[in-house]
Amino acid sequence: xxxxxxxxxxxxxxxxxxxxxxxxxxxxxxxxxxxxxxxxxxxxxxxxxxxxxxxxxxxxxxxxxxxxxxxxxxxxxxxxxxxxxxxxxxxxxxxxxxxxxxxxxxxxxxxxxxxxxxxxxxxxxxxxxxxxxxxxxxxxxxxxxxxxxxxxxxxxxxxxxxxxxxxxxxxxxxxxxxxxxxxxxxxxxxxxxxxxxxxxxxxxxxxxxxxxxxxxxxxxxxxxxxxxxxxxxxxxxxxxxxxxxxxxxxxxxxxxxxxxxxxxxxxxxxxxxxxxxxxxxxxxxxxxxxxxxxxxxxxxxxxxxxxxxxxxxxxxxxxxxxxxxxxxxxxxxxxxxxxxxxxxxxxxxxxxxxxxxxxxxxxxxxxxxxxxxxxxxxxxxxx
Numbered sequence: 001x002x003x004x005x006x007x008x009x010x011x012x013x014x015x016x017x018x019x020x021x022x023x024x025x026x027x028x029x030x031x032x033x034x035x036x037x038x039x040x041x042x043x044x045x046x047x048x049x050x051x052x053x054x055x056x057x058x059x060x061x062x063x064x065x066x067x068x069x070x071x072x073x074x075x076x077x078x079x080x081x082x083x084x085x086x087x088x089x090x091x092x093x094x095x096x097x098x099x100x101x102x103x104x105x106x107x108x109x110x111x112x113x114x115x116x117x118x119x120x121x122x123x124x125x126x127x128x129x130x131x132x133x134x135x136x137x138x139x140x141x142x143x144x145x146x147x148x149x150x151x152x153x154x155x156x157x158x159x160x161x162x163x164x165x166x167x168x169x170x171x172x173x174x175x176x177x178x179x180x181x182x183x184x185x186x187x188x189x190x191x192x193x194x195x196x197x198x199x200x201x202x203x204x205x206x207x208x209x210x211x212x213x214x215x216x217x218x219x220x221x222x223x224x225x226x227x228x229x230x231x232x233x234x235x236x237x238x239x240x241x242x243x244x245x246x247x248x249x250x251x252x253x254x255x256x257x258x259x260x261x262x263x264x265x266x267x268x269x270x271x272x273x274x275x276x277x278x279x280x281x282x283x284x285x286x287x288x289x290x291x292x293x294x295x296x297x298x299x300x301x302x303x304x305x306x307x308x309x310x311x312x313x314x315x316x317x318x319x320x321x322x323x324x325x326x327x328x329x330x331x332x333x334x335x336x337x338x339x340x341x342x343x344x345x346x347x348x349x350x351x352x353x354x355x356x357x358x359x360x361x362x363x364x365x366x367x368x369x370x371x372x373x374x375x376x377x378x379x380x381x382x383x
Contacts, residue, residue: 049169057171093122104188146170165191237293245307264326266316267372323358
């Protein structure tokens with residue numbers, strides 16, 4: 001029925017609105033966290049590359065005489081001591097590369113400010129990416145800085161036209177005997193390496209923020225519904241209160257005007273309720289009201305159309321119901337209440353008086369309530 005759909009619709013809209021609002025509140029911190037995570041990963045990768053380059057440089061410095069002889073060799077001849085050292089070091093470099101996830105591990109020597117030459121390389125000698133001894137490459141500014149200053153340095157993500165996008169760290173290889181910079185160690189980490197880690201962490205962050213948004217939205221949704229229900233539900237009978245009645249009456253009337261359908265209003269109260277309170281106490285009176293509320297709900301097609309209007313008075317809305325059918329419902333309700341048997345009443349029978357009024361196009365809601373009230377009081381006078 002339309003009133004059920006209406007209730008579901010506004011709750012769905014409320015939940016969607018909360019999700020949108022919470023998402024808007026979270027999106028900027030989330031974007032900042034994702035961006036900061038990316039920057040942190042770059043900084044961590046730079047630090048990792050610097051540590052590896054520095055460690056390799058220290059290792060080579062410990063046997064600088066052999067490395068310097070290799071670096072200064074014009075032609076590397078198989079079988080010589082330099083060649084054996086070259087083979088040994090390249091094997092070590094390949095192991096370092098494999099264990100560190102670096103894209104490239106190598107050493108170079110200075111040719112001029114625009115050019116360097118490879119000495120050692122951690123690539124497979126049979127592979128396309130291997131740089132043979134003495135092969136020439138372009139000097140980049142970070143590498144040149146290390147050659148000139150003798151200090152370690154690391155680049156941001158930079159695009160090398162020959163090799164791709166990398167973070168590269170450089171550490172100087174120094175001959176402690178004359179303080180000459182013999183060469184530099186280079187360690188590359190690729191953009192793909194960063195992207196893979198970044199995607200994993202970003203997925204976790206997005207999932208975490210989405211879960212946070214959902215939890216906060218559902219929590220706020222539950223709180224709002226609880227507040228809404230407490231503001232619109234009578235604590236004793238658990239029926240809608242007068243505030244809920246007024247709102248629902250307006251909704252029913254709007255729907256009735258839209259489809260030009262009549263609807264009916266029943267106003268009822270408990271006969272001799274004051275005498276019940278005076279004779280048996282207010283706790284018994286409360287129990288009477290709760291049992292009557294339950295009986296009314298059980299007898300109605302639409303239980304949510306039943307309200308505690310105030311005191312011992314109840315209001316019932318019957319959508320798409322004309323006056324004749326409303327009188328039939330009235331009789332059923334009277335019989336349901338008469339069937340209530342409470343031990344505290346010591347055999348006394350409960351009864352209610354009901355006033356019925358029908359809304360038709362042109363009837364104001366104030367007049368409808370007044371007509372039902374008048375009919376109620378007329379019936380009470382006849383009891």
